[in-house]
Amino acid sequence: MKIIVVGAEGDVGRAVCAELSGRHEIIRVGRTSGDVQADLADRSSIEAMYRRIGKVGAVVSAAGSVHFAALTEFMEAQFMLGLTNKVMGQINLVLAGLNHVEDGGSFTLTSGVLDRDPIRMGAGAATANGALGGFVVGAAIEMPRGLRVNVVSPGLLETSVERYGSWFPGHVPVPAARVGLAYAKSVDGAITGKVIIVE
């Protein structure tokens, strides 16, 4: 199967590619890296990506920005970054891609642990994660041609501990290989409308 992986160079994207690349053809997409460039913040950039790549069997997103700040200092514009970029950007990947994925194919988005196991500074991320969980439930029942949509909600990856671990006191890091398997469950499996928790 031909699979687009947006955010292929990130910790999650690498886990996705490691799991799927043995049996599928991966097209790596990044804002500045990868086989094809696209910017989640820009719907027209996403549309251009789909036109360039053509039909695929699945789309995986492991991308999206959120701002981290103390609740009492969070500015509206900072809060909106998560809603426009991580949420609307990934949703645009679905909306713009409905005609570019083969029958029965899938979209697999990425949220994260913070809407069920919160940390300080994480209210923006928790909001974005919850939004993506709601989206897949709502969107799955309306997908045309047997298309499917799920979101993977991974805990802090072992590969991310060095950079972000101090923000996540007491969180048990998850091996990247287990995170990769969650994407296989969505891409190669048959489920839809699910939040796939990895912890």
Next chain:
Amino acid sequence: MKIIVVGAEGDVGRAVCAELSGRHEIIRVGRTSGDVQADLADRSSIEAMYRRIGKVGAVVSAAGSVHFAALTEFMEAQFMLGLTNKVMGQINLVLAGLNHVEDGGSFTLTSGVLDRDPIRMGAGAATANGALGGFVVGAAIEMPRGLRVNVVSPGLLETSVERYGSWFPGHVPVPAARVGLAYAKSVDGAITGKVIIVE
């Protein structure tokens, strides 16, 4: 206790006021109606509302707009309405209100049933509802001075069936009085960071 109810004239707002007005002083807020006017879409309007009303014991929001459309026809701007108005508007009510609620007081927001029991045309609402659920989990652990934050997620109200019932096939409508009780649980109780489901 002095309680601000934003969206007091809607079906949910009326249920909130019916439950709380017997034992609390309610300040009804609407965009064009009520004791005080404020527009959730405009952070400065929310700030002006708080300055005008002064300190309160609790803030209840039963307001926020979302767009309904078929998934295959959803435009980005339509999708963003839910994220800016229902989500960011209600979050702004919390962020702007942190210094206007007395110690131990509460914010109670409103989401809805569509992120757990979806309907056609409802992907935007499902996304907004999920976002609000994530927000209260993330925000609750950072609230200063014992402030609390919850979100009520009511099913279709009996009082809304005439207008919206045909959009919700098979949904069991919930009595407005039961919806009102959910707000009492947040306002008069001690819980925080919870999605209070009414079904």
